[in-house]
Amino acid sequence: MSEGAPEGASAVELLRTMRRIRAFEERVGVLKRADEVYGLIHISIGGEGVAAAVCGALRNDDALYSGHRAHGHAIAMGAPTDRLMAELMGRADGVCQGLGGSMHLVDTAHGLMGATGVVGGNIPLALGSALAARLNGSDAVAVVIFGDGAVQAGHFNESVNLASLWRLPVILVCENNGFAEFTPRSAHTNVERVSDVVAPYELESATVDGSDVGAVRDAFAGFLGAARAGGGPFLLECLTHRLRGHYEGDAVQYREALAAEEWQARDPIARLERLGVERGWLSTAEIEEAQRAALEEVEAAVEFARASPWPDAGSTERLTYA
């Protein structure tokens, strides 16, 4: 669906997923300000294209590891939004019984193996899942999504070396939004492109426009197919824009807000809708329906979460050790 590769059904599917994530994230922002959603929250508006294109391509027996900004990845993996919302409200019906929260979403039934709050801490974990797939004789792959801030950490460099040495079927997906927490990439490194960092390891890598969901899908599909066929590792760098601050409540004094027209150009949903109508992959009715259904689903999720009980104190003793 990037230039010259229209696929109608796929476009609708990607749009629906992105709309579901957008509706969820916008609602979470409102609920956070109303103190209904608890704790430290990182919202992924602007990154829906990567979530939909990458996570949407995975199977339930693949392993996805995410980080602190995980809501969109979880939704695109197939985690039910009502149980995700319950998790964000700290309720017993949450995907992690309300004990993990926004930064630690796990839904193994849909391949979401874990999400870590320490930048880069998730990268070596994906290597273990990739090794397990190899030992099992399976064509499952492991995918880990992290931000550009993780690339300067030791976890990343050690993991790239090991994954490359052992030729593991792992795809490292970097969401490069140009900001590591509160500081621009230029304050972290002289290396502009993450794909350049891994060049010495002879890792096949690509850098794509992360707000072009079709481009992300196509690039990822190539790596995914190769990893299933025994190749790996791979690195996919997606250039994205984080519309909101690092966390909800961040005053974002370190950068200028995007002008409305600039955001229109970088919003992966607006881009797909424009291009889809222009090329005839999407009808106005489909666009409206995707929006309506997403809002309806999220409202139902909020009602489900509000009705869910708090976790019981016994969970502490029950779950600290397996």
Place this chain on the structure above:
Amino acid sequence: MSHELPYIAAIGEAIQLEMERDPTVLYFGQNIATTDDDPFLTAFGPDRVRVTPISETAEIGMAVGAALAGYRPVVELYMAEFMLVAMDQVVNEANRFHYMSGGKVRVPLVLKAGYGFTAGWAGQHTGSIYGMFVGVPGLKVALPATAADAKGLMATAIRDDNPVCFFHHYLLTLEHGEVPDGEYLVPFGVADIRRPGKDVTIVATGWCVDRALNAAERLSAEGIEAEVIDPRTLAPLDTRTILESVGRTGRLVLVDQSTRHGSVSAVIAAEVADEGFGLLRAPIKQVTALDATIPYSEPMEAYILPDEDKIVTAVKQVVGQAPVAAKT
């Protein structure tokens, strides 16, 4: 039936038996299987026995991921201090996944690390740093003092569904002991009363257990009968056995090679003060290393560390036969 084995070989025997028993047990580590005729490599092949680069974060993190995916990795770390460069994976990833996932996933992982090489290995290879890992939710900590316990605790660690830090003492490496043949499991959280006694309870860990037993023999010659307890695992900690012993003796001396304020003795002292203050007829005494870096120089090493004389003095203090102000 049993056979005699050095402590380190008893650990290897447990790993080997568990790898034979369970094909999901993997063995990773730096410098393992460096020759083609390595017995582990020969028996289990290069898929299950893997040498890793000096990348503790990737090595341990990868093992955590493999554990999440259903395998049971044993990671050979040689020196406990090498774990410190990968602390995020040890104390903030491996241990938290089960709880934070609401019980969805498990991390059956053994981190095997030597400690306490106080034989001129100086400041960075000698620490008794197990105290750092006690009180980290989700982690278990095993600290064998004998060859038999080394085998039995390792087998239990491998079968445990949680991450386990298995610390073996370098000065015990070649100490021989009788080791039960075949499958042998030592349960976690069950202390071993190594010597019964009515006058004072000595709780000692790891290498200090033998020092405490020797001190107890010397004290016995002077008419003081010390009960010596080895907790064997620090998490879970068998406080019940310790409290019951203190109930019989009324006196407690804690011996631990760790720095005083990072020791497990401080934890045990707090538990006994909290749960069993009324049982005590004298203040609790701790015989630990000083809060100092282990020096290179041999006499300085001895100055820093606990030893038999220090244990004997502490016991005499709590039984009222030595002035409490005396240096321990």
